[in-house]
Amino acid sequence: MAAARGNSADGGDLSRLRQLNERAVLAAVRAAGELRVAQIVERSGLGRTAVEDVLASLVARRWLVEERPAVRGRGRPARSYRFRAEAGYVVGLDIGAYSIRAVLADLGGRVLATEHRRVSPDTRRTARLAAADRTVADCARGAGVAASRIWAVGAGTTGLVDSQGVVVRVNAIPDWAGVDLAAHFRRAARLVVVDNDSQLAALAEHRRGVATDVSDLVLLHAGRRTGLALVLDGTLRRGFHGAAADLSTLPTLHWEPAIEYLHRCRAVPPDVPLADRAERAFAAAREGRRTALTAVRRYAREMAVAAATAVGVVDPQLVVLGGAFSQASDVLLEPLTEELTRLFPQGPEVRASTLGPECVALGSVCLALDALDERLLATARGALPVLAVRSI
Template structure:
């Protein structure tokens, strides 16, 4: 059955807007060429989108050209403002952007473990309001939040989860109350990191992959055939609870100690580095575990100052053995995921995955080749901890554009 005129207009409008988003400003002639639509259809489309305030003339294609085809059209970036939050156990980071995702203002605030729930929520909400004001945003259209823990697939809400501060769950409701006109969306941090690495990072050429999150805690995000898989209860990828050898016990339903988290969480990595005498090379606000991994990689890469078989106590040798043992640990978790899903690609994400770079990824990949018959490429994430904030912003932008780019019913 052929599409109705209103449906056809909606499809054409959305196609043109997506092209303007991807390609930047275009002339009517370029839109015609890229869409394959007729000249009259393009003219109507441009007039309709201009009248709706979604696009505007932003320049001309050439000084010598005249007429409608010479005008360059672009999306009106300040048609809507968006906010993205990365909610961590120890604080919150915020970025406010325009409709195209250009960052206009950024800020963060630490929130100590002894801060009460009410004050913690107020600090986080006030940070969002201040950042929006700094960005010149009178109102926020959509707010994307990345948080650790389980997201209920039925309600989209952050579920009560062991170890999470109470203010995490209160924050979503508080933001919705203080920003009643905004749409507030919450998603698991690892899922958002995978989205960011797929759009802008290490997995841009992959439709199927697993992101192994290595930050304060551990987690995994599963992308199959281009779609993020969340599972029946929203818990796909809770790899921190995976029972593994090498721990002193088993995890429980309320505590991941004894699971993969006990081998690969930041505290476990810091303890392993201490055992092997890896020195910390501080670099700004970098988390300690990531700094230790980076220091070990830099020591091994230092050439003559690296591993010395004739001097097993040398710093390079200790760093080399530390990275080997860490790779052994990471390969245990990665091999379990590979055996079940056969993703073909594992991305080591988070601050620790980025700090380990190709050196750590190569060692994990080497172990996977010995442990599994399934061919699996291991890559280092390139966005690090910033992937969560980037993924939250991409999610907010997608939701806002889906709403704004949908023409009203006629």
């Protein structure tokens, strides 16, 4: 009886070892895109026999594809393997007061299509959700992807979002509080994850933007609305209620009304629509117009005070200027850095985002891919399942 128990334990240990080997090989190939067998052996730290065994299994379960090598000269050509990223797709959404953006990517995170649709703060909830649905459909159509092949949707939205994907509090959209985004988008995908837009912009910067080389950062999300978000020890910090770094309710901060410095800039003609006045103020600052430079400096000062509230608590390595106004970094970054340095002489470096207006949607893609990994990899018992939508 004792021997039987020992054999059972040994079998369990071997089974667990095989599972770990599968994940090690898969991680190596996914990270590189495509690898030869010898490279997989080197990067995974496994023996060649173990790697060969795992590769055969992962190909059979459709996680990897063996690429046909080109025949060059004598000898047997080296085999290579790649992750089957085209097995399914994810959509990342940015649902804001003034626009809806969608990004469609494969399972490897490669962006295949983007779409943009304008809305307004007065757009009713049903119309905003319908616009989001059309944006997703247009994005899939642009990529030539059937809707049934969208495995997961990640959605970022202005406002406070709870862990179930419900918008709890929002200032920018009158009837948006209470909308259950997770339930709505489950009509389009089996897996839906939702978060605040500023937090997802921070996630995008850490994974794909100017902050890939740091583990601690504060994102200053500057645009028509302002927000803060934190990545600490390489992890997006949402907080207990999903409200980490949400300072919008503090009356002592003037970051929301600070945009009025740009809107009221005397260098901007009075007939310019409100939606375009900030951009025109930045343009006037580029031309060296004194009143515009003063308006930008005043705006930067308020943004620096807002960022300083987080900088003083977490002492990050980096502050990222993100959001729509990051595209005006040529005139905004310098005064922002100077104002923040005045408050923290030994403070963090400040960089401007390079992700453009898709930053939140790209963060939503990252969130959706993380959720898929959690569903397919982290919680999978035993051997990995066949890579197919029914596995989710």
